[in-house]
Amino acid sequence: xxxxxxxxxxxxxxxxxxxxxxxxxxxxxxxxxxxxxxxxxxxxxxxxxxxxxxxxxxxxxxxxxxxxxxxxxxxxxxxxxxxxxxxxxxxxxxxxxxxxxxxxxxxxxxxxxxxxxxxxxxxxxxxxxxxxxxxxxxxxxxxxxxxxxxxxxxxxxxxxxxxxxxxxxxxxxxxxxxxxxxxxxxxxxxxxxxxxxxxxxxxxxxxxxxxxxxxxxxxxxxxxxxxxxxxxxxxxxxxxxxxxxxxxxxxxxxxxxxxxxxxxxxxxxxxxxxxxxxxxxxxxxxxxxxxxxxxxxxxxxx
Amino acid sequence: xxxxxxxxxxxxxxxxxxxxxxxxxxxxxxxxxxxxxxxxxxxxxxxxxxxxxxxxxxxxxxxxxxxxxxxxxxxxxxxxxxxxxxxxxxxxxxxxxxxxxxxxxxxxxxxxxxxxxxxxxxxxxxxxxxxxxxxxxxxxxxxxxxxxxxxxxxxxxxxxxxxxxxxxxxxxxxxxxxxxxxxxxxxxxxxxxxxxxxxxxxxxxxxxxxxxxxxxxxxxxxxxxxxxxxxxxxxxxxxxxxxxxxxxxxxxxxxxxxxxxxxxxxxxxxxxxxxxxxxxxxxxxxxxxxxxxxxxxxxxxxxxxxxxxxxxxxxxxxxxxxxxxxxxxxxxxxxxxxxxxxxxxxxxxxxxxxxxxxxxxxxxxxxxxxxxxxxxxxxxxxxxxxxxxxxxxxxxxxxxxxxxxxxxxxxxxxxxxx
Numbered sequence: 001x002x003x004x005x006x007x008x009x010x011x012x013x014x015x016x017x018x019x020x021x022x023x024x025x026x027x028x029x030x031x032x033x034x035x036x037x038x039x040x041x042x043x044x045x046x047x048x049x050x051x052x053x054x055x056x057x058x059x060x061x062x063x064x065x066x067x068x069x070x071x072x073x074x075x076x077x078x079x080x081x082x083x084x085x086x087x088x089x090x091x092x093x094x095x096x097x098x099x100x101x102x103x104x105x106x107x108x109x110x111x112x113x114x115x116x117x118x119x120x121x122x123x124x125x126x127x128x129x130x131x132x133x134x135x136x137x138x139x140x141x142x143x144x145x146x147x148x149x150x151x152x153x154x155x156x157x158x159x160x161x162x163x164x165x166x167x168x169x170x171x172x173x174x175x176x177x178x179x180x181x182x183x184x185x186x187x188x189x190x191x192x193x194x195x196x197x198x199x200x201x202x203x204x205x206x207x208x209x210x211x212x213x214x215x216x217x218x219x220x221x222x223x224x225x226x227x228x229x230x231x232x233x234x235x236x237x238x239x240x241x242x243x244x245x246x247x248x249x250x251x252x253x254x255x256x257x258x259x260x261x262x263x264x265x266x267x268x269x270x271x272x273x274x275x276x277x278x279x280x281x282x283x284x285x286x287x288x289x290x291x292x293x294x295x296x297x298x299x300x301x302x
Numbered sequence: 303x304x305x306x307x308x309x310x311x312x313x314x315x316x317x318x319x320x321x322x323x324x325x326x327x328x329x330x331x332x333x334x335x336x337x338x339x340x341x342x343x344x345x346x347x348x349x350x351x352x353x354x355x356x357x358x359x360x361x362x363x364x365x366x367x368x369x370x371x372x373x374x375x376x377x378x379x380x381x382x383x384x385x386x387x388x389x390x391x392x393x394x395x396x397x398x399x400x401x402x403x404x405x406x407x408x409x410x411x412x413x414x415x416x417x418x419x420x421x422x423x424x425x426x427x428x429x430x431x432x433x434x435x436x437x438x439x440x441x442x443x444x445x446x447x448x449x450x451x452x453x454x455x456x457x458x459x460x461x462x463x464x465x466x467x468x469x470x471x472x473x474x475x476x477x478x479x480x481x482x483x484x485x486x487x488x489x490x491x492x493x494x495x496x497x498x499x500x501x502x503x504x505x506x507x508x509x510x511x512x513x514x515x516x517x518x519x520x521x522x523x524x525x526x527x528x529x530x531x532x533x534x535x536x537x538x539x540x541x542x543x544x545x546x547x548x549x550x551x552x553x554x555x556x557x558x559x560x561x562x563x564x565x566x567x568x569x570x571x572x573x574x575x576x577x578x579x580x581x582x583x584x585x586x587x588x589x590x591x592x593x594x595x596x597x598x599x600x601x602x603x604x605x606x607x608x609x610x611x612x613x614x615x616x617x618x619x620x621x622x623x624x625x626x627x628x629x630x631x632x633x634x635x636x637x638x639x640x641x642x643x644x645x646x647x648x649x650x651x652x653x654x655x656x657x658x659x660x661x662x663x664x665x666x667x668x669x670x671x672x673x674x675x676x677x678x679x680x681x682x683x684x685x686x687x688x689x690x691x692x693x694x695x696x697x698x699x700x701x702x703x704x705x706x707x708x709x710x711x712x713x714x715x716x717x718x719x720x
Binding site for chain 2: 037039095098099102103104105107108109111112113114115116118119120122123236239240243272274275277278281282284285288289292
């Protein structure tokens with residue numbers, strides 16, 4: 001009895017940990033795609049920017065700044081946000097800004113961007129996967145009872161996911177900038193007429209989304225290694241989470257990340273990983289066909 | 303495609319230079335298309351076989367199988383405005399149907415006698431399968447295989463298309479869902495090694511009804527069969543393009559709601575375009591298997607599907623000729639760069655793609671030098687009057703609002719209110 005409870009608890013935590021990964025992935029995308037309607041296929045590469053930032057900082061602190069070794073990860077999260085976000089602002093200005101009226105073309109152009117970024121990573125860091133050296137406090141696991149084993153890095157990712165979601169909700173719902181963003185989404189012409197600089201809102205929204213991807217990348221270094229193409233392998237999952245949740249709703253993104261992660265964790269218990277993935281993705285697509293607006297659709301007047 | 307169809311007779315007053323030029327383009331568009339078609343046929347049937355040895359010709363034949371996909375993409379993306387990021391699915395299904403037939407022929411009881419279960423494909427034996435799975439049985443017959451090649455992908459496209467277009471899921475959502483389908487199929491093929499050959503795909507294909515497909519003669523024959531089919535597919539696409547249906551497809555791309563309100567069954571027409579594209583891709587896949595001699599999941603997933611879109615976009619998404627030439631060009635470039643400068647290839651294709659999308663939305667086929675020069679002159683003379691550069695989604699004061707991602711907007715109503 002006790003053992004099956006322990007299995008259940010660990011299984012639930014696997015689901016939670018999948019959930020936090022999906023949520024981190026989808027948050028930035030939910031802002032860019034959900035709020036702006038831009039499909040950023042290079043989103044995974046912004047994630048990789050964050051991951052490589054963490055790796056570089058870990059190397060730097062190991063060699064030249066031993067006093068940073070304990071805390072470099074926190075620094076990396078901040079640096080990753082600003083680096084990926086800054087890159088996002090640049091990309092918005094050079095590329096995406098010119099394509100807002102052609103959403104399908106943003107998809108193609110940002111795919112081209114993702115290829116260029118992948119090759120840039122490969123030329124800089126090599127094709128081999130690298131891992132950041134984790135500080136002691138990120139390793140190991142908690143043991144509330146002898147048979148339950150909860151990894152600390154999973155908890156940290158979960159904590160980051162919750163904190164970021166809270167932060168995004170705060171920005172969107174409680175700040176002036178959030179009001180501007182929501183106004184622009186709901187009625188661009190009216191927002192513009194009311195004096196909101198919609199061009200600036202677009203730029204900052206895109207930058208914020210990319211910055212969030214950077215943080216997600218930093219968080220991912222605690223659970224896996226980083227390679228030039230590791231970002232792109234997440235992109236389909238991330239888009240499905242956002243679309244499944246209802247593109248313009250933050251609650252929807254959380255709900256869909258949770259349900260997809262739990263479905264995946266549960267099916268993985270009964271069959272091989274690849275079949276579980278096939279089953280999860282197919283279920284999501286079938287539901288989307290029956291309910292194209294997603295789980296939680298925001299009613300928007302256009 | 304921007305030119306209007308009405309062939310205007312000589313207008314009384316001299317129209318502006320640009321308009322006069324466009325009219326002239328329209329009048330002889332059909333004649334020019336016929337000439338281009340003959341040129342394409344000559345290039346593929348005469349020039350390439352004369353100048354390339356069989357190795358290079360076989361390579362061209364392989365690229366031309368992507369040309370089928372590009373033709374389909376022009377019909378469904380360029381004409382009807384449906385971007386499918388899952389063409390690799392249909393290419394792969396067609397290719398796998400062909401490969402399953404060839405594999406069964408290659409694994410007769412005699413040549414597989416060392417296996418623990420003779421008479422089944424080698425990879426099944428490696429995966430401890432003891433009998434042929436049921437879905438493989440129809441592929442013992444060439445007739446069933448030839449029927450299955452267009453039918454299986456066509457049916458999948460029909461189901462996907464009807465399910466989505468009837469619910470008015472379009473644009474971006476359609477692209478993401480087709481991309482997810484591509485992901486699912488490639489994961490499925492890789493995961494079910496015993497049934498599909500897994501990540502290696504189906505290899506060691508030898509004969510087609512006893513005819514060895516690996517000889518040079520066979521490669522020549524297959525090249526010409528491939529070109530014949532491609533020209534046939536292009537001819538069908540042209541006749542659709544010139545028909546009323548083709549006009550309506552373009553209208554759906556440009557103003558879907560107006561076509562809907564005029565009373566046309568938009569969903570069925572979009573489904574038709576999507577199914578046509580899927581069947582074209584499937585034929586390409588089957589010809590790929592025949593000419594290259596294997597099929598693997600690396601032609602099914604997300605990356606190959608997008609590469610096919612890239613080729614069509616570079617050549618020109620609205621031009622059937624552009625798509626074929628674009629496919630040849632992109633794949634030649636890919637072979638050249640990945641052989642000579644492997645580290646540069648992704649930079650080149652990535653920048654090429656961003657550049658094409660930004661500067662030449664209609665691809666290389668959209669470049670009209672004379673028109674470009676004229677437009678430039680007109681633009682320079684008008685400079686200063688319209689200098690709103692930093693305005694993302696259009697000055698939306700009156701009239702049509704930029705396309706809503708889900709297409710549920712009520713544009714007419716909005717225009718009325720303002």
